[in-house]
Amino acid sequence: MAYEKKEQPEVNIGTAGHVDHGKTTLVYSLTGIWTSKHSEELKRGMTIKLGYADGGIYRCSNCPFPEEYQPLPECKECPSGSEPELLRRISYVDAPGHEILMTTMLSGAAIMDGALLVIAANEKCPQPQTFEHFKALEIIGIKNLIIVQNKVDVVSRERARESYNEIKRLIEGTWAENAPIIPISALKGANIDVLMAAIQKYIPTPERDLTKPPLMHIVRSFDVNKPGTPPEKLAGGVVGGTLSQGELKIGDEIVILPGMKVKKSGGREEYQAIYTEVTSLRFGEIEVEKALPGGLLAVGTKLDPSITKRDQLIGNVLTIPNNKLPIIDHIEMEYHLLERVVGAKEFITARPIQAKERLMITIGTALTKGVVERVSSNVIEISLSKPIVGISGSRAVFSREINGKWRLAGWGILKL
Numbered sequence: 001m002a003y004e005k006k007e008q009p010e011v012n013i014g015t016a017g018h019v020d021h022g023k024t025t026l027v028y029s030l031t032g033i034w035t036s037k038h039s040e041e042l043k044r045g046m047t048i049k050l051g052y053a054d055g056g057i058y059r060c061s062n063c064p065f066p067e068e069y070q071p072l073p074e075c076k077e078c079p080s081g082s083e084p085e086l087l088r089r090i091s092y093v094d095a096p097g098h099e100i101l102m103t104t105m106l107s108g109a110a111i112m113d114g115a116l117l118v119i120a121a122n123e124k125c126p127q128p129q130t131f132e133h134f135k136a137l138e139i140i141g142i143k144n145l146i147i148v149q150n151k152v153d154v155v156s157r158e159r160a161r162e163s164y165n166e167i168k169r170l171i172e173g174t175w176a177e178n179a180p181i182i183p184i185s186a187l188k189g190a191n192i193d194v195l196m197a198a199i200q201k202y203i204p205t206p207e208r209d210l211t212k213p214p215l216m217h218i219v220r221s222f223d224v225n226k227p228g229t230p231p232e233k234l235a236g237g238v239v240g241g242t243l244s245q246g247e248l249k250i251g252d253e254i255v256i257l258p259g260m261k262v263k264k265s266g267g268r269e270e271y272q273a274i275y276t277e278v279t280s281l282r283f284g285e286i287e288v289e290k291a292l293p294g295g296l297l298a299v300g301t302k303l304d305p306s307i308t309k310r311d312q313l314i315g316n317v318l319t320i321p322n323n324k325l326p327i328i329d330h331i332e333m334e335y336h337l338l339e340r341v342v343g344a345k346e347f348i349t350a351r352p353i354q355a356k357e358r359l360m361i362t363i364g365t366a367l368t369k370g371v372v373e374r375v376s377s378n379v380i381e382i383s384l385s386k387p388i389v390g391i392s393g394s395r396a397v398f399s400r401e402i403n404g405k406w407r408l409a410g411w412g413i414l415k416l
Protein backbone atom coordinates (compact mmCIF):
# COMPACT_ATOMS: atom_id res chain seq x y z
CA MET A 1 0.00 0.00 0.00
CA ALA A 2 1.39 3.37 -0.99
CA TYR A 3 1.89 5.55 2.03
CA GLU A 4 -0.19 8.69 1.87
CA LYS A 5 0.90 11.43 4.20
CA LYS A 6 -2.59 12.91 4.37
CA GLU A 7 -3.95 9.81 6.04
CA GLN A 8 -2.48 10.82 9.34
CA PRO A 9 -2.78 14.10 11.21
CA GLU A 10 0.40 16.06 10.62
CA VAL A 11 0.16 18.91 13.09
CA ASN A 12 -0.94 19.29 16.72
CA ILE A 13 -2.96 22.31 17.68
CA GLY A 14 -3.66 23.01 21.31
CA THR A 15 -6.29 24.99 23.12
CA ALA A 16 -5.41 27.36 25.94
CA GLY A 17 -7.30 29.88 28.01
CA HIS A 18 -9.26 30.56 31.15
CA VAL A 19 -11.69 28.08 32.65
CA ASP A 20 -15.04 27.87 30.85
CA HIS A 21 -14.08 30.16 28.01
CA GLY A 22 -15.13 27.45 25.55
CA LYS A 23 -12.03 25.41 24.63
CA THR A 24 -13.72 22.02 24.64
CA THR A 25 -16.79 23.40 22.84
CA LEU A 26 -14.45 24.82 20.19
CA VAL A 27 -12.72 21.47 19.66
CA TYR A 28 -16.19 19.95 19.30
CA SER A 29 -17.17 22.46 16.63
CA LEU A 30 -13.92 21.74 14.74
CA THR A 31 -14.08 17.94 14.98
CA GLY A 32 -17.48 16.76 16.19
CA ILE A 33 -15.75 15.11 19.16
CA TRP A 34 -16.42 15.99 22.79
CA THR A 35 -13.03 15.45 24.45
CA SER A 36 -14.18 15.33 28.07
CA LYS A 37 -14.99 11.69 28.69
CA HIS A 38 -14.31 10.94 32.32
CA SER A 39 -17.27 10.89 34.65
CA GLU A 40 -15.72 13.48 36.93
CA GLU A 41 -15.22 15.82 33.99
CA LEU A 42 -18.80 15.39 32.80
CA LYS A 43 -20.17 15.89 36.29
CA ARG A 44 -18.22 19.07 36.91
CA GLY A 45 -18.42 20.39 33.35
CA MET A 46 -14.71 20.94 33.17
CA THR A 47 -11.70 19.45 31.47
CA ILE A 48 -9.43 17.70 33.98
CA LYS A 49 -7.12 15.54 31.86
CA LEU A 50 -5.76 16.58 28.48
CA GLY A 51 -8.36 15.89 25.80
CA TYR A 52 -7.65 14.70 22.27
CA ALA A 53 -9.60 14.80 19.04
CA ASP A 54 -8.64 14.52 15.39
CA GLY A 55 -10.29 16.55 12.68
CA GLY A 56 -9.80 17.54 9.07
CA ILE A 57 -9.86 20.78 7.18
CA TYR A 58 -11.45 20.42 3.74
CA ARG A 59 -11.95 22.90 0.92
CA CYS A 60 -14.85 22.91 -1.50
CA SER A 61 -13.85 24.25 -4.90
CA ASN A 62 -17.43 25.36 -5.71
CA CYS A 63 -17.79 27.63 -2.69
CA PRO A 64 -16.45 31.15 -2.08
CA PHE A 65 -14.30 32.23 0.88
CA PRO A 66 -14.86 31.52 3.73
CA GLU A 67 -17.63 28.95 3.18
CA GLU A 68 -15.16 26.88 1.17
CA TYR A 69 -13.52 25.75 4.45
CA GLN A 70 -15.33 22.77 5.94
CA PRO A 71 -14.72 20.34 8.78
CA LEU A 72 -16.24 17.38 6.90
CA PRO A 73 -15.68 15.71 3.52
CA GLU A 74 -19.17 16.76 2.45
CA CYS A 75 -19.99 20.36 1.61
CA LYS A 76 -23.00 21.64 3.50
CA GLU A 77 -23.54 24.42 0.94
CA CYS A 78 -23.43 22.32 -2.23
CA PRO A 79 -25.70 19.54 -3.56
CA SER A 80 -24.83 16.10 -2.23
CA GLY A 81 -22.11 14.30 -4.09
CA SER A 82 -19.71 17.22 -3.89
CA GLU A 83 -16.30 16.21 -2.67
CA PRO A 84 -14.30 18.86 -0.86
CA GLU A 85 -10.55 18.28 -0.93
CA LEU A 86 -8.79 17.30 2.28
CA LEU A 87 -6.17 19.96 3.05
CA ARG A 88 -4.86 18.64 6.34
CA ARG A 89 -5.63 16.38 9.22
CA ILE A 90 -5.08 17.93 12.62
CA SER A 91 -4.83 16.54 16.14
CA TYR A 92 -6.29 18.89 18.70
CA VAL A 93 -4.93 18.83 22.24
CA ASP A 94 -7.52 20.25 24.59
CA ALA A 95 -6.02 21.73 27.75
CA PRO A 96 -7.86 22.36 31.01
CA GLY A 97 -8.36 25.96 32.04
CA HIS A 98 -8.81 25.56 35.77
CA GLU A 99 -6.04 27.17 37.79
CA ILE A 100 -5.24 24.02 39.75
CA LEU A 101 -4.53 22.19 36.48
CA MET A 102 -1.78 24.49 35.24
CA THR A 103 0.87 21.77 35.20
CA THR A 104 -1.41 19.59 33.03
CA MET A 105 -1.71 22.46 30.57
CA LEU A 106 2.08 22.75 30.53
CA SER A 107 2.69 19.11 29.64
CA GLY A 108 0.08 19.41 26.89
CA ALA A 109 1.79 22.51 25.55
CA ALA A 110 4.95 20.45 25.11
CA ILE A 111 3.37 18.63 22.18
CA MET A 112 1.60 21.59 20.54
CA ASP A 113 2.87 22.96 17.23
CA GLY A 114 0.53 25.90 17.48
CA ALA A 115 -2.22 27.08 19.76
CA LEU A 116 -5.67 28.60 19.90
CA LEU A 117 -5.95 30.96 22.84
CA VAL A 118 -9.65 31.04 23.61
CA ILE A 119 -10.90 34.25 25.21
CA ALA A 120 -14.58 34.67 26.06
CA ALA A 121 -15.86 38.08 24.97
CA ASN A 122 -18.36 38.25 27.82
CA GLU A 123 -15.66 38.50 30.51
CA LYS A 124 -13.10 41.19 31.01
CA CYS A 125 -9.73 40.25 29.51
CA PRO A 126 -7.29 39.06 30.70
CA GLN A 127 -8.71 36.63 33.24
CA PRO A 128 -5.97 35.02 35.40
CA GLN A 129 -5.49 31.85 33.33
CA THR A 130 -5.84 33.77 30.07
CA PHE A 131 -2.68 35.54 31.11
CA GLU A 132 -0.97 32.53 32.67
CA HIS A 133 -1.57 30.33 29.60
CA PHE A 134 -0.49 33.14 27.30
CA LYS A 135 2.80 33.34 29.22
CA ALA A 136 3.13 29.56 29.27
CA LEU A 137 2.80 29.35 25.48
CA GLU A 138 5.56 31.91 25.14
CA ILE A 139 7.83 30.09 27.59
CA ILE A 140 7.27 26.72 25.90
CA GLY A 141 8.28 28.37 22.65
CA ILE A 142 5.02 28.23 20.69
CA LYS A 143 5.42 30.51 17.71
CA ASN A 144 2.10 30.14 15.95
CA LEU A 145 -0.85 31.51 17.82
CA ILE A 146 -4.41 32.35 16.87
CA ILE A 147 -6.56 34.22 19.32
CA VAL A 148 -10.12 33.00 19.32
CA GLN A 149 -12.58 35.54 20.67
CA ASN A 150 -15.41 33.27 21.71
CA LYS A 151 -19.02 33.64 22.85
CA VAL A 152 -19.70 36.60 20.60
CA ASP A 153 -23.29 35.31 20.42
CA VAL A 154 -23.98 36.56 23.95
CA VAL A 155 -22.43 40.03 23.82
CA SER A 156 -23.51 43.33 22.32
CA ARG A 157 -21.66 44.81 19.40
CA GLU A 158 -20.24 47.36 21.80
CA ARG A 159 -18.94 44.78 24.27
CA ALA A 160 -17.45 42.77 21.38
CA ARG A 161 -15.45 45.82 20.36
CA GLU A 162 -14.36 46.52 23.93
CA SER A 163 -13.29 42.88 24.35
CA TYR A 164 -11.32 43.14 21.10
CA ASN A 165 -9.50 46.21 22.43
CA GLU A 166 -8.69 44.41 25.69
CA ILE A 167 -7.20 41.54 23.70
CA LYS A 168 -5.19 43.98 21.59
CA ARG A 169 -3.76 45.52 24.76
CA LEU A 170 -2.87 42.08 26.09
CA ILE A 171 -0.77 41.20 23.05
CA GLU A 172 0.64 44.63 22.29
CA GLY A 173 4.44 44.63 22.34
CA THR A 174 4.61 40.85 23.01
CA TRP A 175 5.74 37.82 21.01
CA ALA A 176 2.16 37.43 19.77
CA GLU A 177 1.55 41.02 18.71
CA ASN A 178 0.59 40.01 15.19
CA ALA A 179 -1.55 37.03 16.09
CA PRO A 180 -4.90 37.14 14.31
CA ILE A 181 -7.99 37.60 16.46
CA ILE A 182 -10.97 35.64 15.12
CA PRO A 183 -14.42 36.27 16.62
CA ILE A 184 -16.53 33.11 16.80
CA SER A 185 -19.29 31.35 18.61
CA ALA A 186 -18.09 27.84 19.37
CA LEU A 187 -21.53 26.95 20.67
CA LYS A 188 -23.39 28.10 17.55
CA GLY A 189 -20.61 27.06 15.18
CA ALA A 190 -20.42 30.61 13.85
CA ASN A 191 -17.34 31.74 11.92
CA ILE A 192 -15.63 28.36 12.30
CA ASP A 193 -14.88 28.46 8.56
CA VAL A 194 -12.93 31.70 8.99
CA LEU A 195 -11.06 30.12 11.90
CA MET A 196 -10.18 27.08 9.76
CA ALA A 197 -8.85 29.40 7.06
CA ALA A 198 -6.71 31.12 9.72
CA ILE A 199 -5.44 27.76 10.97
CA GLN A 200 -4.33 26.92 7.42
CA LYS A 201 -2.59 30.25 7.10
CA TYR A 202 -1.07 30.81 10.55
CA ILE A 203 -0.32 27.34 11.88
CA PRO A 204 1.74 25.60 9.21
CA THR A 205 2.96 22.04 9.62
CA PRO A 206 6.50 22.29 10.97
CA GLU A 207 9.47 20.83 9.15
CA ARG A 208 10.39 17.47 10.67
CA ASP A 209 13.57 15.49 10.44
CA LEU A 210 12.71 11.97 9.26
CA THR A 211 16.34 10.89 9.21
CA LYS A 212 16.69 11.12 12.99
CA PRO A 213 15.74 8.25 15.31
CA PRO A 214 12.06 8.26 16.28
CA LEU A 215 11.24 10.18 19.44
CA MET A 216 7.85 10.25 21.05
CA HIS A 217 6.85 12.03 24.25
CA ILE A 218 4.24 9.89 25.93
CA VAL A 219 1.11 11.80 26.97
CA ARG A 220 -1.09 8.86 27.91
CA SER A 221 -1.00 5.10 28.21
CA PHE A 222 -3.70 2.52 28.58
CA ASP A 223 -4.99 -0.98 28.77
CA VAL A 224 -7.48 -1.35 25.92
CA ASN A 225 -8.89 -4.68 27.12
CA LYS A 226 -12.38 -5.00 28.54
CA PRO A 227 -12.42 -6.28 32.11
CA GLY A 228 -12.55 -10.07 32.23
CA THR A 229 -10.80 -10.68 28.90
CA PRO A 230 -9.11 -14.10 29.09
CA PRO A 231 -5.30 -13.86 29.24
CA GLU A 232 -4.73 -15.48 25.82
CA LYS A 233 -6.95 -12.83 24.20
CA LEU A 234 -5.37 -9.82 25.91
CA ALA A 235 -4.14 -7.05 23.62
CA GLY A 236 -0.77 -5.58 24.55
CA GLY A 237 -0.33 -2.25 26.31
CA VAL A 238 -0.80 0.95 24.32
CA VAL A 239 1.09 4.22 24.66
CA GLY A 240 -0.01 7.51 23.13
CA GLY A 241 1.92 10.58 22.18
CA THR A 242 3.30 12.40 19.22
CA LEU A 243 6.41 11.69 17.19
CA SER A 244 8.54 14.80 17.09
CA GLN A 245 11.08 13.33 14.68
CA GLY A 246 11.84 10.15 12.76
CA GLU A 247 9.37 7.47 11.77
CA LEU A 248 7.98 4.36 13.36
CA LYS A 249 6.90 1.13 11.65
CA ILE A 250 5.06 -1.95 12.76
CA GLY A 251 7.67 -4.46 13.93
CA ASP A 252 10.17 -1.84 15.10
CA GLU A 253 12.01 -2.59 18.32
CA ILE A 254 11.45 0.24 20.78
CA VAL A 255 12.47 1.32 24.25
CA ILE A 256 10.51 3.42 26.73
CA LEU A 257 12.59 5.59 29.07
CA PRO A 258 13.14 6.05 31.99
CA GLY A 259 10.64 3.18 32.10
CA MET A 260 9.05 1.29 34.91
CA LYS A 261 9.44 2.02 38.57
CA VAL A 262 11.06 -0.87 40.40
CA LYS A 263 11.60 -0.92 44.14
CA LYS A 264 15.14 -1.83 45.04
CA SER A 265 16.20 -3.34 48.34
CA GLY A 266 16.04 -0.75 51.08
CA GLY A 267 12.95 0.82 49.50
CA ARG A 268 14.94 2.92 47.09
CA GLU A 269 13.10 3.52 43.82
CA GLU A 270 14.74 2.90 40.51
CA TYR A 271 13.53 2.94 36.96
CA GLN A 272 14.10 0.23 34.43
CA ALA A 273 14.01 0.78 30.66
CA ILE A 274 11.13 -1.05 28.98
CA TYR A 275 11.97 -2.89 25.75
CA THR A 276 9.23 -4.03 23.40
CA GLU A 277 8.02 -4.10 19.79
CA VAL A 278 5.48 -2.05 17.84
CA THR A 279 2.45 -4.20 16.97
CA SER A 280 0.06 -1.52 15.72
CA LEU A 281 -0.05 2.19 14.91
CA ARG A 282 -3.20 4.26 15.02
CA PHE A 283 -4.23 7.86 14.65
CA GLY A 284 -7.76 7.96 16.00
CA GLU A 285 -9.67 5.52 13.79
CA ILE A 286 -6.94 5.41 11.16
CA GLU A 287 -4.55 2.43 11.21
CA VAL A 288 -1.20 2.87 9.48
CA GLU A 289 1.84 0.69 8.76
CA LYS A 290 4.21 3.57 9.26
CA ALA A 291 3.79 6.71 11.36
CA LEU A 292 5.41 10.05 10.64
CA PRO A 293 5.79 13.00 13.02
CA GLY A 294 2.76 15.04 14.03
CA GLY A 295 -0.64 14.00 15.24
CA LEU A 296 -1.71 11.98 18.23
CA LEU A 297 -0.36 8.49 17.74
CA ALA A 298 -1.32 5.36 19.67
CA VAL A 299 1.39 2.72 19.61
CA GLY A 300 0.34 -0.86 20.31
CA THR A 301 3.06 -2.99 21.93
CA LYS A 302 3.70 -6.49 23.24
CA LEU A 303 3.79 -5.18 26.80
CA ASP A 304 1.71 -6.57 29.61
CA PRO A 305 -1.16 -4.03 29.76
CA SER A 306 -0.75 -3.76 33.51
CA ILE A 307 2.41 -1.74 32.76
CA THR A 308 0.59 0.78 30.58
CA LYS A 309 -2.80 0.99 32.30
CA ARG A 310 -4.19 4.22 33.69
CA ASP A 311 -1.63 6.61 32.25
CA GLN A 312 1.23 5.07 34.20
CA LEU A 313 3.76 5.88 31.48
CA ILE A 314 2.95 9.60 31.04
CA GLY A 315 6.13 11.62 30.76
CA ASN A 316 8.21 8.76 29.38
CA VAL A 317 9.99 8.98 26.06
CA LEU A 318 9.72 6.30 23.38
CA THR A 319 12.64 5.78 21.02
CA ILE A 320 14.70 2.96 19.48
CA PRO A 321 17.21 1.00 21.60
CA ASN A 322 20.33 2.25 19.85
CA ASN A 323 19.40 5.90 20.39
CA LYS A 324 21.20 6.34 23.68
CA LEU A 325 19.50 9.05 25.73
CA PRO A 326 20.73 10.09 29.15
CA ILE A 327 18.50 9.62 32.20
CA ILE A 328 18.98 12.45 34.66
CA ASP A 329 17.70 13.29 38.11
CA HIS A 330 19.59 16.51 38.49
CA ILE A 331 19.51 19.59 36.30
CA GLU A 332 21.63 22.67 36.14
CA MET A 333 20.73 25.50 33.80
CA GLU A 334 20.48 29.18 33.19
CA TYR A 335 17.02 30.28 34.15
CA HIS A 336 14.58 33.12 33.78
CA LEU A 337 12.17 34.09 36.48
CA LEU A 338 8.86 35.77 35.70
CA GLU A 339 8.97 39.16 37.37
CA ARG A 340 5.52 38.79 38.78
CA VAL A 341 3.43 35.89 39.86
CA VAL A 342 0.92 35.13 37.13
CA GLY A 343 -2.27 33.15 37.43
CA ALA A 344 -3.45 34.57 40.73
CA LYS A 345 -6.24 37.11 40.97
CA GLU A 346 -4.21 39.32 43.28
CA PHE A 347 -1.02 41.05 42.19
CA ILE A 348 2.08 39.45 43.74
CA THR A 349 5.69 40.32 43.00
CA ALA A 350 7.84 37.20 42.56
CA ARG A 351 10.48 36.85 45.25
CA PRO A 352 13.82 35.35 44.24
CA ILE A 353 14.14 31.58 44.18
CA GLN A 354 15.84 30.18 47.25
CA ALA A 355 17.92 27.12 48.04
CA LYS A 356 15.78 24.27 49.41
CA GLU A 357 12.68 25.65 47.73
CA ARG A 358 10.39 22.98 46.27
CA LEU A 359 9.43 23.39 42.65
CA MET A 360 7.32 21.52 40.14
CA ILE A 361 9.22 20.92 36.92
CA THR A 362 7.75 20.18 33.50
CA ILE A 363 10.17 18.90 30.87
CA GLY A 364 8.52 17.68 27.69
CA THR A 365 5.46 15.83 28.94
CA ALA A 366 7.20 14.76 32.15
CA LEU A 367 6.19 16.31 35.41
CA THR A 368 8.22 15.96 38.58
CA LYS A 369 8.83 17.69 41.84
CA GLY A 370 12.27 19.00 42.58
CA VAL A 371 14.29 20.75 45.25
CA VAL A 372 16.57 23.68 44.55
CA GLU A 373 20.13 22.68 45.47
CA ARG A 374 21.87 25.87 44.55
CA VAL A 375 20.77 29.09 42.95
CA SER A 376 22.40 32.30 41.78
CA SER A 377 20.89 35.20 39.92
CA ASN A 378 21.04 33.32 36.63
CA VAL A 379 21.90 29.66 37.26
CA ILE A 380 19.80 27.11 39.08
CA GLU A 381 20.55 23.56 40.15
CA ILE A 382 17.61 21.32 40.95
CA SER A 383 17.49 17.71 42.10
CA LEU A 384 14.46 15.94 40.70
CA SER A 385 12.37 13.53 42.72
CA LYS A 386 11.84 11.38 39.62
CA PRO A 387 14.37 10.77 36.83
CA ILE A 388 13.61 12.03 33.33
CA VAL A 389 15.10 11.64 29.88
CA GLY A 390 17.49 14.52 29.31
CA ILE A 391 17.22 15.95 25.82
CA SER A 392 19.54 18.84 25.19
CA GLY A 393 17.69 21.95 24.06
CA SER A 394 14.39 21.01 25.66
CA ARG A 395 12.68 23.50 27.87
CA ALA A 396 12.28 23.02 31.57
CA VAL A 397 9.44 25.05 33.00
CA PHE A 398 9.08 25.41 36.72
CA SER A 399 6.16 26.31 38.87
CA ARG A 400 6.22 27.32 42.51
CA GLU A 401 3.64 26.87 45.18
CA ILE A 402 1.97 30.11 46.12
CA ASN A 403 -0.91 30.06 48.57
CA GLY A 404 -1.43 26.36 47.95
CA LYS A 405 -1.42 26.50 44.12
CA TRP A 406 1.29 25.76 41.59
CA ARG A 407 1.91 28.92 39.60
CA LEU A 408 4.03 29.33 36.51
CA ALA A 409 7.29 30.83 37.75
CA GLY A 410 10.13 30.52 35.27
CA TRP A 411 12.04 28.44 32.78
CA GLY A 412 15.37 27.43 31.34
CA ILE A 413 16.80 25.40 28.48
CA LEU A 414 18.51 22.08 29.21
CA LYS A 415 22.12 21.86 28.10
CA LEU A 416 23.72 18.46 28.57
Ligand SMILES: Nc1nc2c(ncn2[C@@H]2O[C@H](COP(=O)(O)OP(=O)(O)OP(=O)(O)O)[C@@H](O)[C@H]2O)c(=O)[nH]1
Pocket residue numbers: 017018019020021022023024025026045046047048095096097098150151152153154184185186187188
Ligand atom coordinates in the same frame (compact mmCIF):
# COMPACT_ATOMS: atom_id res chain seq x y z
N1 LIG B 1 -23.06 31.35 24.63
C1 LIG B 1 -21.98 30.62 24.39
N2 LIG B 1 -21.60 29.70 25.30
C2 LIG B 1 -20.51 28.97 25.04
C3 LIG B 1 -19.75 29.15 23.85
N3 LIG B 1 -18.71 28.29 23.89
C4 LIG B 1 -18.81 27.60 25.05
N4 LIG B 1 -19.90 28.00 25.74
C5 LIG B 1 -20.38 27.49 27.04
O1 LIG B 1 -19.42 27.77 28.03
C6 LIG B 1 -19.36 26.70 28.99
C7 LIG B 1 -17.94 26.20 29.09
O2 LIG B 1 -17.57 25.61 27.85
P1 LIG B 1 -16.37 24.57 27.76
O3 LIG B 1 -16.17 24.31 26.31
O4 LIG B 1 -16.55 23.43 28.65
O5 LIG B 1 -15.20 25.47 28.32
P2 LIG B 1 -13.67 25.06 28.56
O6 LIG B 1 -12.87 26.27 28.21
O7 LIG B 1 -13.35 23.80 27.86
O8 LIG B 1 -13.65 24.86 30.14
P3 LIG B 1 -12.50 24.12 31.01
O9 LIG B 1 -12.12 22.88 30.28
O10 LIG B 1 -13.15 23.81 32.30
O11 LIG B 1 -11.40 25.09 31.13
C8 LIG B 1 -20.34 25.65 28.50
O12 LIG B 1 -21.55 25.84 29.19
C9 LIG B 1 -20.51 25.98 27.03
O13 LIG B 1 -21.74 25.60 26.49
C10 LIG B 1 -20.19 30.13 22.91
O14 LIG B 1 -19.61 30.35 21.84
N5 LIG B 1 -21.29 30.84 23.25
Ligand SMILES: [Mg+2]
Pocket residue numbers: 019020044045046047
Ligand atom coordinates in the same frame (compact mmCIF):
# COMPACT_ATOMS: atom_id res chain seq x y z
MG1 LIG C 1 -16.08 24.16 32.08
Ligand SMILES: [Mg+2]
Pocket residue numbers: 023024025046047094095096097
Ligand atom coordinates in the same frame (compact mmCIF):
# COMPACT_ATOMS: atom_id res chain seq x y z
MG1 LIG D 1 -12.55 22.09 28.54
Ligand SMILES: [Zn+2]
Pocket residue numbers: 060061062063068075076077078082
Ligand atom coordinates in the same frame (compact mmCIF):
# COMPACT_ATOMS: atom_id res chain seq x y z
ZN1 LIG E 1 -19.38 23.75 -1.59
